[in-house]
Amino acid sequence: MSVRLSNLTVSYRRHPAVHHVSGEFAAGQATAIVGPNGAGKSTILKTMIGALRPDAGRVELGGVSRQHIAYLPQAAQIDRSLPVSVLDTVLTGAWRHMGAFGAARAQDWQAAQDALAAVGLGEFAQRPVSALSAGQFQRVLFARIMVQDAPLILLDEPFTAIDARTTHDLLALVRRWQAEQRTVIAVLHDFAQVREYFPHTLLLSREVVAWGPTAEVLTEANLQRASANVAHWHEQAPVCRVDDAAAQEAQP
Numbered sequence: 001m002s003v004r005l006s007n008l009t010v011s012y013r014r015h016p017a018v019h020h021v022s023g024e025f026a027a028g029q030a031t032a033i034v035g036p037n038g039a040g041k042s043t044i045l046k047t048m049i050g051a052l053r054p055d056a057g058r059v060e061l062g063g064v065s066r067q068h069i070a071y072l073p074q075a076a077q078i079d080r081s082l083p084v085s086v087l088d089t090v091l092t093g094a095w096r097h098m099g100a101f102g103a104a105r106a107q108d109w110q111a112a113q114d115a116l117a118a119v120g121l122g123e124f125a126q127r128p129v130s131a132l133s134a135g136q137f138q139r140v141l142f143a144r145i146m147v148q149d150a151p152l153i154l155l156d157e158p159f160t161a162i163d164a165r166t167t168h169d170l171l172a173l174v175r176r177w178q179a180e181q182r183t184v185i186a187v188l189h190d191f192a193q194v195r196e197y198f199p200h201t202l203l204l205s206r207e208v209v210a211w212g213p214t215a216e217v218l219t220e221a222n223l224q225r226a227s228a229n230v231a232h233w234h235e236q237a238p239v240c241r242v243d244d245a246a247a248q249e250a251q252p
């Protein structure tokens, strides 16, 4: 499935955060979204899942419903103080298959156990998630994504504050998802990870700076342009430059 952004503009309280973003995420492959802080990377993912409404343009999900997207927000946005077990957390990935009363089927339990084993936490099933390290909890969330079995997987900074060993193990899952023809889109800051595991990259700085094969996108010149764009962005801009210019051109 391919995901397309067409002329997408998204604002917070009428101030645009990203504008006129157009392009297509390669189907069944992994794309990294990179760019400076405040470039609009999370905004793009949140718009894709329907949590934010575009002011203009649209997201085309290639026939996939939003229910079939697996989305992992930034760790800071996830509350893990809840008194739920590791296994129950992974099982929530199967909610789409569950019956009206939320009963998990035998194969859902099995899938959850298998996913926990795959992320190296087979022995942790009954532990409360509040008693896990940050890295262990991220493994649990990746196991949950495995159970979700989604064709489109969105990850927002999945390896921030995660050690090298865990990151390496979880990146192996990203590779496996690509082999399974899933479309993976991840916001990342580590260019070495991007170069090694993500064949495609979208470099964003409120607008598209470059989008295509990673080696062609992550050039020094493009990265400098991205930093300059964000540095010169006016947070309180009421309308974006492109709209402004278009409006001026339209004037007699």
Ligand SMILES: Nc1ncnc2c1ncn2[C@@H]1O[C@H](COP(=O)(O)OP(=O)(O)OP(=O)(O)O)[C@@H](O)[C@H]1O
Binding pocket: 012, 013, 017, 035, 036, 037, 038, 039, 040, 041, 042, 043, 044, 235
């Ligand atoms: N809830 C919000 N209300 C108002 N402005 C917001 C909100 N969320 C984000 N913004 C603004 O929108 C812009 C883009 O934010 P976004 O979180 O998408 O950037 P990002 O590229 O993901 O940044 P980072 O790398 O720091 O996570 C920023 O200027 C940010 O301050």
